[in-house]
Amino acid sequence: MGRTLAEKVWEQHVVRRADGEPDLLYIDLHLIHEVTSPQAFDGLRMADRTVRRPDLTIATEDHNVPTVLGPISDPVSRTQVETLRKNAAEFGIRLHPMGDAGQGVVHIIGPQFGLTQPGMTIVCGDSHTSTHGAFGAIAFGIGTSEVEHVLATQTLPAYRPKTMAIEVKGELPVGVTAKDLILAIIAKIGTGGGQGYIVEYRGEAVRKLSMEGRMTVCNMSIEAGARAGMIAPDETTFEYLRGRPHAPTGEAWDRAVEYWKTLRTDDDAEFDKVVEIDASALTPFVTWGTNPGQGAPLGSAVPSPEQFADPVERAAAERALEYMGLAAGTPLNDIQVDTVFVGSCTNGRIEDLRAAAEILRGRKVVTRTLIVPGSMGVKKAAEEEGLHEVFKAAGAEWREAGCSMCLGMNPDTLKPGERSASTSNRNFEGRQGKGGRTHLVSPQVAAATAVTGRLTAPADL
Amino acid sequence: MEAFTTHTGRAVPLRRSNVDTDQIIPAVWLKQVSRTGFEKGLFAAWREDPSFVLNDPAYEGATILVSGPDFGTGSSREHAVWALQQYGFRVVIASRFGDIFRNNSTKMGLLPVVLPEDVVKRLQDAAEADPASEITVDLAERQVRAGDLVVPFEIDDYTRWRLLEGLDDIGLTLRHADAIEEYENGRQPWLPTTV
Numbered sequence: 001m002g003r004t005l006a007e008k009v010w011e012q013h014v015v016r017r018a019d020g021e022p023d024l025l026y027i028d029l030h031l032i033h034e035v036t037s038p039q040a041f042d043g044l045r046m047a048d049r050t051v052r053r054p055d056l057t058i059a060t061e062d063h064n065v066p067t068v069l070g071p072i073s074d075p076v077s078r079t080q081v082e083t084l085r086k087n088a089a090e091f092g093i094r095l096h097p098m099g100d101a102g103q104g105v106v107h108i109i110g111p112q113f114g115l116t117q118p119g120m121t122i123v124c125g126d127s128h129t130s131t132h133g134a135f136g137a138i139a140f141g142i143g144t145s146e147v148e149h150v151l152a153t154q155t156l157p158a159y160r161p162k163t164m165a166i167e168v169k170g171e172l173p174v175g176v177t178a179k180d181l182i183l184a185i186i187a188k189i190g191t192g193g194g195q196g197y198i199v200e201y202r203g204e205a206v207r208k209l210s211m212e213g214r215m216t217v218c219n220m221s222i223e224a225g226a227r228a229g230m231i232a233p234d235e236t237t238f239e240y241l242r243g244r245p246h247a248p249t250g251e252a253w254d255r256a257v258e259y260w261k262t263l264r265t266d267d268d269a270e271f272d273k274v275v276e277i278d279a280s281a282l283t284p285f286v287t288w289g290t291n292p293g294q295g296a297p298l299g300s301a302v303p304s305p306e307q308f309a310d311p312v313e314r315a316a317a318e319r320a321l322e323y324m325g326l327a328a329g330t331p332l333n334d335i336q337v338d339t340v341f342v343g344s345c346t347n348g349r350i351e352d353l354r355a356a357a358e359i360l361r362g363r364k365v366v367t368r369t370l371i372v373p374g375s376m377g378v379k380k381a382a383e384e385e386g387l388h389e390v391f392k393a394a395g396a397e398w399r400e401a402g403c404s405m406c407l408g409m410n411p412d413t414l415k416p417g418e419r420s421a422s423t424s425n426r427n428f429e430g431r432q433g434k435g436g437r438t439h440l441v442s443p444q445v446a447a448a449t450a451v452t453g454r455l456t457a458p459a460d461l
Numbered sequence: 462m463e464a465f466t467t468h469t470g471r472a473v474p475l476r477r478s479n480v481d482t483d484q485i486i487p488a489v490w491l492k493q494v495s496r497t498g499f500e501k502g503l504f505a506a507w508r509e510d511p512s513f514v515l516n517d518p519a520y521e522g523a524t525i526l527v528s529g530p531d532f533g534t535g536s537s538r539e540h541a542v543w544a545l546q547q548y549g550f551r552v553v554i555a556s557r558f559g560d561i562f563r564n565n566s567t568k569m570g571l572l573p574v575v576l577p578e579d580v581v582k583r584l585q586d587a588a589e590a591d592p593a594s595e596i597t598v599d600l601a602e603r604q605v606r607a608g609d610l611v612v613p614f615e616i617d618d619y620t621r622w623r624l625l626e627g628l629d630d631i632g633l634t635l636r637h638a639d640a641i642e643e644y645e646n647g648r649q650p651w652l653p654t655t656v
Binding site: 029 | 476539619
C-alpha cells in the first residue's frame, strides 16, 4: 500500500524504533524565541549538558518586543529578552535581536530565510510551528521540557500521529481568502477535531493558494487541535524557495527538487480520516465567540445557543456571547470594533500587507488600526513597494516587526471591554489583553472594517 | 521528574469546555524566566470572579481537576502545567485534551487522565455533592476509583513506565547517542544549517 506525505517524512526521520516505545525522531530545524526557552537552557546548565546542534538552531526575539522604536520599558520583558541573548551567546546559537534586519516573528523568518524546506522536521516552543507544514515539512509546537530535549539531543521521542486528509473541493470564489478557508475548516471540525492527527490539506483550492496563503492555512491547524498541518510541495513551493539565503544551489538544488517531488501522498495511500469541504460555497468568515471554532460567514448573524444540539457546545456558546457582549441574532456586519490589527504569524507576510493596502488605498480608517509586519524583512519589502505610505495616508499606524497584538505580552493590547477585528489566530478570552474581545478575520476584512468601524467585507465598501 | 504511582485526593469540578492554556495561565505570566511562582497566575482572570470554583473554600487543598472536554487547547506554554502543579494539582481528568498540553504534562509528572464524558460528569456531580469525597487515580492499575465507581483509563505503556519510575526523558534518549550520530552521518546533504 502507498504512503501518505506525513508517513514519508516521518519515516525519513526515525533514528530508532523499538517495540512498545515511541519513535526517536530526528529534528532538522529548531526555532527558539525568548518565552519558552529560558527554563530549557537552565535545565541544560543544571545537568551539565550542551546544545548538540547549534548549527540546526536559530533564535529570534518576537513575543515581548514593542512595535514602536525604542527599548523595552517593561523590566520583566526586558529580562526575558536579555536572558535569550545570554543563552544564545553562551551556547553559540545564531540570534536575530530587536533592531536586526533579520529579526521577526519566528514563523515568518524561517520561510523567509529559506530555512524551512520540504520534507524537514521542524519544532519550536510555540504552537503555531504548524505554519512550516505549508512546505511539506512535519512541523509542530512543543513545550519547554521538549525544547530542552531537542537542544540536548536534536531528537524527540514521539508516536506518529494518525493522518487526516482535508479535501478542499472546487475553487475559492473571488474575495475569499486562505484565512476564510481555514476559519471555515475549524468551524466545521471543531477545536478538537484534529486532536491526534497530522492534517494534510489537499485539493484544487489548496494547490492554487500561494505559499503565503498555504502558510496561513497550516498556521491555524493547531486551532483545530491538529498536531501539524501539511501541504505537498509543488512548483509553487520550489519557486518560493529558489534563491533564498539557505535554499540549496546548483547541483544540490537539482537533487533536492528531485527528492521533494517524491513528497506527495501516493494514489493508493489511505488516511485514517477524510474530511471534505466545498471551497466554492465559501464567503468571508469571521469568529463571533471565544474559541476559533466559533465562527460564521460574515453575512450571517450571531448564532443563538439554542442552535447547538450538543449541550457542551451550547453552554460554550452561552458563555462566549456573555464574554463577547453580543446578543444572538445580531447581524455580524453590525458589530462595531475599537481596534483593527493586521499582523502575526498567521497574516503578517507581504501578501497580507498588500491585500490590506489595496483596500486602504485612497480611504481613511475610522478606528485605531495597527499594521504590524511579521518581520523586518517584510517591513523592508513593504516600504520598497510604498505600502507604508498607503497605510499612513489612511491614518493607520505602521509599526516595527513583532508578535504585537496577537497576544498580551507586549505593549500592544486591548483594554477591558474593547473589541478588535484581528488577523491573528486566537480569540480566547483575554488573549489580546485582559477583558479584550477578539473577532478573527482575514487581512481584507480587517482593512474594510477599519474603514467602516464595523465588521465589513471589502465587497461591501 | 517526580514519580507518579497512585494518588488519592479531593476533586475540583471545572464545568467548562475548551479550557485553553491562555485561561490556565494568561500570557502576562509567561515573562518569567524561572520555573517557580506560577501558582499565583493559575486561572488568574477567572479567579477574579468570587463565584469561580477555585475560590470556593470547600475545594481548598483539592489535588484533582475534573474538567469539561478539550482541556489545555491552544498555546504550547508548559507554564500551564507548572501553574497547575505548583497550585497543588497532581491529576487532570477530562474527556479530551489538547495534544501539546497532554505531552507537556507527562514530561512533568502531572497525570492527564482521559475518561468518557459521562464518567467525567459523574465525577463532577460527586465532587459538587460532597466536596470532601475522594478520587483515587491508580496509574499502576490504570484505574480511577471513586465511591462505587471503578473505571479503567488508557495510557501507553512507555509513558506509564516513565511516570511510574519518574524518569528523565533526556537521559533515556542519550543512551542512544550512537544511533543519533549514525543517523546524522546519513542525512541528506542539501539540508540547511543556520550558520
